[in-house]
Amino acid sequence: MEGKDLFLMVEAISNEKNISKESVFESLEEALAVATKKQNNIDANVQIDRKTGKFSTFRQWMVIADGENFVDDDGTEFDAELHIHAKDANGVAVDDFVCKPIPTEEFGRIAAQIVKQVIIQKVREIEREVIVEDYTQRVGEVIMATVKRVDRGNVYVDMGGVDGMIPKFDLIPNESIRKNDRLRAYIKEVKSSPRGAQIFLSRTAPEMMIELFEMEVPEISEGVIEIMGASRDPGLRAKLAVKAKDKRLDPIGSCIGMRGARVQAVSNELNGERVDIILWDEDPVQFVINAMAPAEVSSIVIDEDKNSMDIAVEDDQLALAIGRGGQNIKLASRLTHWKLNVMSVSESDNKQAQENQKISDKLAEQLGVDSEVAAVLVDEGFGNIDDVADADATSLETIEEFDASMVEEMQARASDAQLVQAFGDADSFEVLTGVEGVDEDLARALIKADIVTVDNLAELSIDELLDIRNLDKELASTVIMTARENEGWFK
Structure with missing residues (x-):
């Protein structure tokens, strides 16, 4: 093949397959080398001059260390037709090649077929790599x-x-x-x-909806409005959290568009999926309130250790807050990254009363007082021994029926209880951190939840441990199984 014809062929393949000319040349060189090897049972290397199109063929021997019991990567033992010892290589380094020019072969039909197959295979590999690289970006x-x-x-x-x-x-x-x-x-x-x-x-990824809004809303693509998060129940309902960098701009109105044109365009693309536009707020409680729309929230109790919030709504708002099949609360939870528990106001009051009772009973036991006194302390905001011990005595004396001597006695008992608890917590901390997977933060959370021994930890379910601290589910399972193994459950 003349140089001109070669360059025309290379250019045609390059344009058709959208790969570089250099890659085509390298594929052709490799194909010719493979055909030469098979035809002559030698190791060969073919080079094509990029300016003239001239072919140069070299026979090559791989240099191996002297005295080595050599076996090639494909299992081939030392062969004088393929390998050469370092002492005979005229200074060529081990693993390099000694090369000798040989005439370029005139290939027959079978060898030409081999060349064709190798070129097709290499071009396909390069084409695949180009596509992967392009679409990965x-x-x-x-x-x-x-x-x-x-x-x-x-x-x-x-x-x-x-x-x-x-x-x-x-x-x-x-x-x-x-x-x-x-x-x-x-x-x-x-x-x-x-x-x-x-x-x-x-077509179900929340990121798709975000991208569609960026296409439809110029303020988003220009960076004036920022999308802070999204959650979807594909084809049914979705929530999108937005904020405006310019306080004079209404981000919700901008995303909805004139007569709802912008949000409707996105909805149509998502098979009629209804999209609620939510105003993002840096205050997580306010953000949750916004995310629960259209339901109106009466009160929220937040538990940062469990990364959860208990949301109370009026009875007539309960169905709206939960949504069909739990849809509204599920989307709000995904959007805000908080575990949300919705309940009626009466259920919330009952739950709070039960929590207060537990706190009161524990405080009564630690201070050695009756339940009524403990209940009064809890109602006044003194929910643990630290609150009592560290409080200003005058603030406690202002509570009805609490005199100075009674306050002095309670604070002395609270200080003693602090000391006892500190020793107990230190022992529990050491024991719990000895369990593989339990770090210092988890150990403190467990102690706070009255899980003070490995046996206590072993008896927890995965969901109970996740309620105590927000962990990866697999890690929670590993921690519990390790605790059970340490306690001899599997012997």
């Missing part, structure tokens, strides 16, 4: 695709010469999709496989 984009076929619930699409797949669990439930339909999808993941690049798309 595009992960997170929403693209338009055309449906090629639907098979076993999975949708296979054409993204402009490149194939992708939307797995059935990434499709909006009950959405009707047919061949040749055009739809938008979110690039979720890109993988390289022997069969080619695998591009996985999604």
Whole structure:
């Protein structure tokens, strides 16, 4: 093949497959080297001059250490046709090659077929790498695709010469999709496989909804309005949290658009999914109140250790707060990253009364006073021995029926109880941190929840441990199983 014809062929392959000319040259060199090796049973290297198109072929021997019982990567033992010892290599380093120019082969039909197969294989590999690299950089984009076929619930699409797949669990439930339909999808993941690049798309990811709003709302793409989070029940309902960097701007109104045009455009793309636009707030309690809309919240009790909030609503708001199938509370919880428990005002009052009773009983036991005195202390905001011991005596004396001598006695008992508790907590802390997976923060949370021994820890369920502290579920399981093993449960 003349140089001119070679360059025309390389350029044609490069343009057709969208790969570099250098990659095509390297593939051709490798293909010719493979054919030369098979035809002559030697190790060969072929080089093509990038300016003239001239072929140069070299026979090569791999340099190995003297006296080594050599076995190649493919299991081939020392062969004088393929290998050479370092002492005979004229200073060429071990693992390098001694090369000798040889005439370039005129290949027969079989060798030419080998060249063709190797070139096709190498070009496919390079093409796959180019696609993987290109679409890996595009992960997170929403693209338009055309449906090629639907098979076993999975949708296979054409993204402009490149194939992708939307797995059935990434499709909006009950959405009707047919061949040749055009739809938008979110690039979720890109993988390289022997069969080619695998591009996985999604229509259920919250990120897709965020991208759609960025397309529809100029204020978001310009950075004037910021999307702070999103949660979806695909095809049914979603919540989007937004905030404006300019206080004069209404972020909710901007996202809804004139007569709801902007939010409706997004909803239509998501098969009619209803989207609630929520105002983000840096105060987590206010953010939760906003996220619970349209339900009106009466009160909230927050537990930072458990990362949870108990939300109380009036009876006529309870169904609205929970939503159909728990939809509203579930989306609000995902959006705010808090575990939300919704209940009626009466249920909240009962729960609070029970909590106060537990606190009161514990305080009564520690101070050696009757339950009525302990209940009065709790009602006045003195819920533990630290509150009592560290309080200003005059603040306690202002409580009805509490005189100076009574306050002095209670504070002395509280100080003694603090000392006893400190010794007990120190012992428990040492014991609990001895369990693999229990760090210092978890140990403190366990002690605060009256889990003071390994046996106490072993008796917990995973959900009970997660209620005490927000952990990874797998870690919680490991901690409990380790505690049970330490306590001899499996002997």
